[in-house]
Amino acid sequence: MALARVDWQDVSPHVREVIESRTGPVRSARTVSAGKHSAVALLLDSSGGRVFVKGLRTDHVGIMTQAREAVIAPFVGAVSPRLLWWVEADGWDLLGFEWIEGRHADYRPGSPDLPAVVEMMQRLGTITCPDLPEVKRPEKRWRKYVDDPAELEMLTGSTLLHTDYNPANVLIDSSGTAHLIDWAWPTRGAAFIDPCVLVYRLIADGHTPATAEAWVRDTPAWATALAEAIDVFARANARVWDELAAEAPEDRWKRKMSEVTREWAESRRGTARTSR
Structure with a gap:
């Protein structure tokens, strides 16, 4: 079953602050509809460029998938978007990826x-x-x-x-x-x-x-x-x-x-x- 998505405006102020400390101020945000297994799936247009952010609550049964993506990312840059950062804040585990237009x-x-x-x-x-x-x-x-x-x-x-x-x-x-x-x-x-x-x-x-x-x-x-x-x-x-x-x-x-x-x-x- 697909997880309900959390929009940017519904992310807690502290989590938004943590994300923007890595991206720069966010000018616009769009929730990405594709995919089923992330509660957070956001395309952020920030002063530092465009970033795709995906995340799960740290107590979610599928949280290990976040760690798998994070640890494998340095090895797969030849075929996959770069992982820019990995952070935990207010019970959220979040990955920030290079955005590829496609x-x-x-x-x-x-x-x-x-x-x-x-x-x-x-x-x-x-x-x-x-x-x-x-x-x-x-x-x-x-x-x-x-x-x-x-x-x-x-x-x-x-x-x-x-x-x-x-x-x-x-x-x-x-x-x-x-x-x-x-x-x-x-x-x-x-x-x-x-x-x-x-x-x-x-x-x-x-x-x-x-x-x-x-x-x-x-x-x-x-x-x-x-x-x-x-x-x-x-x-x-x-x-x-x-x-x-x-x-x-x-x-x-x-x-x-x-x-x-x-x-x-x-x-x-x-x-x-x-x-x-």
Whole structure:
């Protein structure tokens, strides 16, 4: 469920003061509607420039995602907006990011954004993954969802993974360059996992499993992966989404993702429907 957004005028005077001590006086503020998991999502136009501020209450169940974004930010500047500051004030945990003017990526078949998204994903694949406690590990993240614990070995690796290629997490700027945002689930694992995540997101936006896989099949991460390892991830990921959908049956988006990920996993066994 999406969190209710807090507008700039509803932020406490002390929190506004703390933010402006980093941005300079704020001339205008706009609440950003995209995204579900931040109570504060503000575009601030200040004397120091434009800044995107996102935040959660420090007692929120998802507060660890703020720390994950903060600690991974110094490593992902080649593909993501820079983190300018991280501060806690009056029970709020707040991140201030460089604002990138752009729009969310279009994943539909025929979209001109797709080559830029794949290129950005490959740039990310060249970044050394830091060994940080906040970075997730496949052997813990997907342990519940494999047929045999031994299969987890195929998901391990040293690649820095984003693992959430929701098109809302990809910005396309005026030059056509793709930028990756919302690092809530950074993971250190096998290089082919991010291409897998992009595949099922493409299917969700109208691609067939075959055409979705065609977009990533020439990437080194996919081309060098064992088909069996991709199958393991596809099955495990489908079970994750089945569980999420079962926990929130009223959430149509989670139900759709459950259907999409199962369709992809089944297609790799040759049992998926031939038409959508």
